Amino acid sequence: MSEPRGGWVSTLDWGVKQTFRSYVHGVGGAILARGGATRSGDGGFTFLAEEDSSLRRDADGTLVGLGRFRGEVTFEGHGGILAVRLADPIIEITPDAAVMSVAEDLERRRRIVIAHLDIGAAGWDDEGLVSVPAILTLEGSQLLGDHYPIRTPLDPLRLRVEA
Numbered sequence: 001m002s003e004p005r006g007g008w009v010s011t012l013d014w015g016v017k018q019t020f021r022s023y024v025h026g027v028g029g030a031i032l033a034r035g036g037a038t039r040s041g042d043g044g045f046t047f048l049a050e051e052d053s054s055l056r057r058d059a060d061g062t063l064v065g066l067g068r069f070r071g072e073v074t075f076e077g078h079g080g081i082l083a084v085r086l087a088d089p090i091i092e093i094t095p096d097a098a099v100m101s102v103a104e105d106l107e108r109r110r111r112i113v114i115a116h117l118d119i120g121a122a123g124w125d126d127e128g129l130v131s132v133p134a135i136l137t138l139e140g141s142q143l144l145g146d147h148y149p150i151r152t153p154l155d156p157l158r159l160r161v162e163a
Ligand code: HEM
Pocket: 019, 020, 023, 078, 081, 082, 083, 084, 143, 144, 145, 147, 148
């Protein structure tokens, strides 16, 4: 699907990082999605856009606005030593940069920018979603236990655009 098509972004599909999910499964841990987030068919997660979310794709293919999504994903393992929470993602696009932040605590007081997004490289994927490459920030690396170097590719963000 390559035709330019504009519209509002209604959902965010994101798997965080496939090898991280496999690792947590592999150590007998638990991965839970709730509060507006659900597991998607490929093992990732689907977050619903909030009513005040303004992220949209213009007819020329440009992504603009502030994407606010709800839902929470938790990863637990090693008897509770591994406990990572990613909640209520926000996609922020400015002329200078595009980033995604997440809340990392139950009360949603602390947010970190987990990924830098390559909006210029966004394109349609096989399922008709807009796929946006994402790489890890320093804060994101710390959240995931300092195992991945900064700029490690994460799973791409996949956005459903409603005409
Ligand atoms: C008792 C505590 C822990 C033990 C024994 C442990 C053990 C391990 C081992 C052996 C690996 C290598 C697995 C492999 O190469 O297949 C690994 C990878 C990893 N661990 Fe842990 N870990 C612990 C805690 C944590 C915590 C607290 C976090 C995050 C907050 C974490 C995040 C990761 C990540 C992100 C990887 C890399 C997974 C990948 O993409 O391959 N670990 N851990």
